[in-house]
Amino acid sequence: MKWSYSIAKIAGIDVRVHATFLLLLAWYGYSGYQAGGAAEATLSVFFILLLFLCVLLHEFGHAFAARAYGIRTPDITLLPIGGVARLERMPESPVQELVIAIAGPMVNVVIAAGLWLALGMPALFGRHFPFGNETRQLAFSLLQVNGMLVAFNLIPALPMDGGRVLRALLAMRMAHAAASRVAARISQGIAVGLALIGLFGIPDEVRSIPVLGTISLLFNSGSNPFLLFIAMFVFMGAQQEAAFAGMRTAVAGMRVADAMVTRFQTFLADMPLAQAMREAQDDLQPVYAVTDAHLRTVGMVLRNELLQAHPEATPTVGELARAVPTVRTDATFEEAFRLMQQSGSPVLPAVNPGGQVIGLVSLNLIQERMRKPR
Numbered sequence: 330m331k332w333s334y335s336i337a338k339i340a341g342i343d344v345r346v347h348a349t350f351l352l353l354l355a356w357y358g359y360s361g362y363q364a365g366g367a368a369e370a371t372l373s374v375f376f377i378l379l380l381f382l383c384v385l386l387h388e389f390g391h392a393f394a395a396r397a398y399g400i401r402t403p404d405i406t407l408l409p410i411g412g413v414a415r416l417e418r419m420p421e422s423p424v425q426e427l428v429i430a431i432a433g434p435m436v437n438v439v440i441a442a443g444l445w446l447a448l449g450m451p452a453l454f455g456r457h458f459p460f461g462n463e464t465r466q467l468a469f470s471l472l473q474v475n476g477m478l479v480a481f482n483l484i485p486a487l488p489m490d491g492g493r494v495l496r497a498l499l500a501m502r503m504a505h506a507a508a509s510r511v512a513a514r515i516s517q518g519i520a521v522g523l524a525l526i527g528l529f530g531i532p533d534e535v536r537s538i539p540v541l542g543t544i545s546l547l548f549n550s551g552s553n554p555f556l557l558f559i560a561m562f563v564f565m566g567a568q569q570e571a572a573f574a575g576m577r578t579a580v581a582g583m584r585v586a587d588a589m590v591t592r593f594q595t596f597l598a599d600m601p602l603a604q605a606m607r608e609a610q611d612d613l614q615p616v617y618a619v620t621d622a623h624l625r626t627v628g629m630v631l632r633n634e635l636l637q638a639h640p641e642a643t644p645t646v647g648e649l650a651r652a653v654p655t656v657r658t659d660a661t662f663e664e665a666f667r668l669m670q671q672s673g674s675p676v677l678p679a680v681n682p683g684g685q686v687i688g689l690v691s692l693n694l695i696q697e698r699m700r701k702p703r
């Protein structure tokens with residue numbers, strides 16, 4: 330993610346913070362300072378740091394559950410709106426998706442329960458918590474926000490964890506793409522509901538119903554711009570999830586061979602650079618595969634780099650080529666994507682089982698192919 334910085338590596342997972350997260354800290358420090366001087370500012374910032382520690386632990390909950398199914402998590406990024414654990418691939422079965430989705434909120438349940446026990450099991454909804462000292466007050470606030478994190482994440486709407494649980498439950502009865510569509514529609518319905526609450530608040534008649542009344546304590550009366558923002562986030566996120574799921578099904582059976590170009594120019598590694606430069610002059614191919622005499626890849630070279638190279642420094646094309654991984658023509662798009670990400674090369678040589686280059690595949694070609702599936 331752009332504008333994010335690595336702060337630690339825990340259990341092989343890169344922990345990153347987004348630059349805007351620091352703005353959030355600064356804002357809390359500033360408003361704390363306005364309210365009660367340096368002591369209050371320190372306390373505000375400390376509280377936000379503790380809150381985000383809870384968010385981080387939540388994301389580690391997802392990551393460790395995914396690891397149990399052999400799915401790696403390269404990084405976790407902390408944003409002002411929460412955390413994002415980037416899983417290397419999607420879970421295969423609904424049960425896996427369900428366990429991974431529920432593992433995050435469960436971490437917050439455990440934290441909240443631990444704090445509740447440590448505080449001597451106080452009443453949660455009354456306003457008469459006997460605050461002993463600042464530490465107890467802080468612990469109680471932390472207990473409350475962990476409760477809110479659970480409630481918020483378990484809203485049964487994509488892209489929230491609750492929405493993933495819903496989709497996993499649906500996917501136990503129907504195909505994954507259909508489950509995604511249904512879950513996305515339900516999510517958008519919920520988003521509209523949230524938007525209405527955000528605009529008009531919760532009417533007093535609803536507040537007087539016992540269970541709903543308790544839930545409605547989470548929302549203030551009257552309009553709530555924050556809720557409107559969440560509703561918009563849910564609505565668009567759900568749309569994206571549905572589109573992504575549809576695309577995944579459409580490309581499920583597709584292989585690199587479906588998206589590669591097979592008419593392309595290659596250079597032999599021992600070809601004199603000057604000759605390759607002359608040939609590239611008349612040819613507009615943006616990137617060339619460089620091979621040995623048996624058509625096995627030595628690397629790739631960009632046309633731009635080739636035209637600007639100096640034959641005195643690198644007498645042959647092979648010396649200019651950079652090594653890249655090859656991808657099998659029967660590999661899935663997902664595998665090709667992963668190789669491109671790992672190598673940082675948007676174009677890869679596609680090889681037959683004998684290791685000979687028979688095509689070139691690029692990110693653009695794959696994306697184009699995904700937009701117009703068979």
Ligand SMILES: [Zn+2]
Pocket residue numbers: 387388391433434482490
């Ligand atoms: Zn989560």
